[in-house]
Amino acid sequence: MKEIKVGVIGLGARGIELLRNVVLAQGEQVTAVCDVYEDRARAGAEAVRAAGQAEPAVYLDYHEVIRDENVNAVIIATAWESHVEIALAAMHAGRAAAMEVGGAYRLRDCYDLVETWEKTGTPFMFLENCCFGRRELMVLNMVRQGLFGQVVHCAGGYQHDLRYEITYGRENRHYRLRNYLSRNCENYPTHDLGPIAKVLDINHGNRMLTLTSTASRAAGLSDYVQANKPEDTFLQGRAFAQGDIVTTVIRCARGETIALTLDTTLPRYYSRNFTVRGTKGMYEEATDSVFLDRPEDRKHDFDWRRVCSGNAEKYQEEYDHPIWKKYIEEGVRGGHDGMDWLEFQVFFQNLRENKPMPVDVYDAASWMAVTALSEMSVARGGAPVDIPDFTGGKWHMELV
Numbered sequence: 001m002k003e004i005k006v007g008v009i010g011l012g013a014r015g016i017e018l019l020r021n022v023v024l025a026q027g028e029q030v031t032a033v034c035d036v037y038e039d040r041a042r043a044g045a046e047a048v049r050a051a052g053q054a055e056p057a058v059y060l061d062y063h064e065v066i067r068d069e070n071v072n073a074v075i076i077a078t079a080w081e082s083h084v085e086i087a088l089a090a091m092h093a094g095r096a097a098a099m100e101v102g103g104a105y106r107l108r109d110c111y112d113l114v115e116t117w118e119k120t121g122t123p124f125m126f127l128e129n130c131c132f133g134r135r136e137l138m139v140l141n142m143v144r145q146g147l148f149g150q151v152v153h154c155a156g157g158y159q160h161d162l163r164y165e166i167t168y169g170r171e172n173r174h175y176r177l178r179n180y181l182s183r184n185c186e187n188y189p190t191h192d193l194g195p196i197a198k199v200l201d202i203n204h205g206n207r208m209l210t211l212t213s214t215a216s217r218a219a220g221l222s223d224y225v226q227a228n229k230p231e232d233t234f235l236q237g238r239a240f241a242q243g244d245i246v247t248t249v250i251r252c253a254r255g256e257t258i259a260l261t262l263d264t265t266l267p268r269y270y271s272r273n274f275t276v277r278g279t280k281g282m283y284e285e286a287t288d289s290v291f292l293d294r295p296e297d298r299k300h301d302f303d304w305r306r307v308c309s310g311n312a313e314k315y316q317e318e319y320d321h322p323i324w325k326k327y328i329e330e331g332v333r334g335g336h337d338g339m340d341w342l343e344f345q346v347f348f349q350n351l352r353e354n355k356p357m358p359v360d361v362y363d364a365a366s367w368m369a370v371t372a373l374s375e376m377s378v379a380r381g382g383a384p385v386d387i388p389d390f391t392g393g394k395w396h397m398e399l400v
Contacts, residue, residue: 103371156192
C-alpha cells in the first residue's frame with residue numbers, strides 16, 4: 001500500500017490517546033474520525049487539525065468511514081462488543097483493519113474473523129501492544145536462544161484495580177460497567193496471553209487444547225460502590241455478575257501449561273505477572289528477575305530474591321530484542337512505555353511493504369476465544385472446555 005489514509009473509529013480514552021500520541025505523532029495521514037458520541041468525534045477532528053493536517057471527515061456511524069473512498073485503513077478502538085463487527089465490515093470492503101483488544105462474546109465471532117480474512121486477504125492486525133513490551137520481547141529472545149531450556153509453564157495476569165473505571169462507567173460512558181454487571185468470565189485475556197503465546201509458538205508448531213476457568217465470588221465492586229458512591233441509586237444494592245478473581249488454566253499440544261489470572265475489582269498494584277519457567281531458567285515479572293541454571297546463579301538459590309531481584313536489566317544489552325534495539329536508537333515514544341509506538345510502527349510499515357502482520361487473525365481468534373470459553377467453563381463449575389483450532393490444522397505444519 002503506497003499511501004495510507006487512516007480512519008480512526010472509536011475516540012474514547014484509548015482511541016484519542018492513540019490518535020494524538022501515536023498515529024499523528026508518527027506522521028500518518030488521518031482522513032476520517034468517527035465515534036457514536038459527537039463530542040468525541042469532534043475532539044478527534046480537532047486533534048488532526050492541531051497536528052497540522054487537513055480537516056478530516058467526521059462521522060457518527062462507522063459504516064460511513066468504511067464507505068469513504070478517502071480511507072484505506074481503519075483503526076478500531078471502540079467498545080469491546082463492536083470490535084469484530086467493524087473489523088469484518090472493513091475487511092469485506094478491502095480496508096486494512098487494525099483492531100484493538102478484548103475478548104470474544106461468541107466463538108462464532110472468532111470463526112468469522114478467520115473466514116473473512118482467508119476469503120478477502122485484507123490486511124488485519126490485532127493490536128495487542130503487550131507483545132511489543134521490552135521485557136516480553138527480551139524474554140522471547142532469550143527463549144529463542146535456548147537460555148531457559150524447554151519451557152514447560154507460563155503465567156500471566158491482567159491485575160489492575162479498575163474499580164473506579166467500572167463503577168463510574170455511566171458517567172464516563174465506559175463499556176466495562178455493563179460487562180461486569182452481566183458477564184462472569186476471563187474478560188480481558190490477551191495482555192497476558194499474547195506474549196505467552198509467542199513464547200510457546202501458539203499457531204506456529206503448537207496450539208492451545210483445553211481450558212478450565214474458575215471465578216471467585218463477586219464482592220469487590222459492591223463494596224466499593226457502598227463506600228464511595230452512596231448516592232448512586234442505579235448501582236447501590238445491584239449484584240455484579242463478574243467474579244473478583246478468575247483463574248484460567250490452559251493445556252497446550254506440546255504439553256505446556258498456562259495460568260491466567262483476571263484481578264480487576266479488588267485493591268491492588270498493577271501487574272501482568274508475566275512468568276516463564278523452563279528446564280534451564282525462568283523470568284518473573286513480579287521481581288523483574290532472571291534466574292538461569294548456571295553455577296553463578298545456583299549459589300544464590302536460597303536468597304535469590306535478595307540477590308537477583310530486579311536483575312533483568314543487566315541482560316538488556318545482550319538480549320534486548322532486535323526490534324527494541326532498533327527503536328531505542330531511533331527514540332521510542334508513545335504510550336505504555338513505547339509498546340503502542342512500536343506496534344503501530346510495525347503495522348504501518350508492514351502495510352506499506354505488503355508483509356504479513358506479526359499479530360494476525362489466527363492470534364486474534366485464538367486469544368479472544370478464551371473469553372467465550374471461560375464463560376462456559378465458569379458456568380459449568382470449572383469444567384474443561386475444548387479450544388478450537390482456528391488454523392484448520394495449519395499450526396502443526398507451521399504455515400500460519
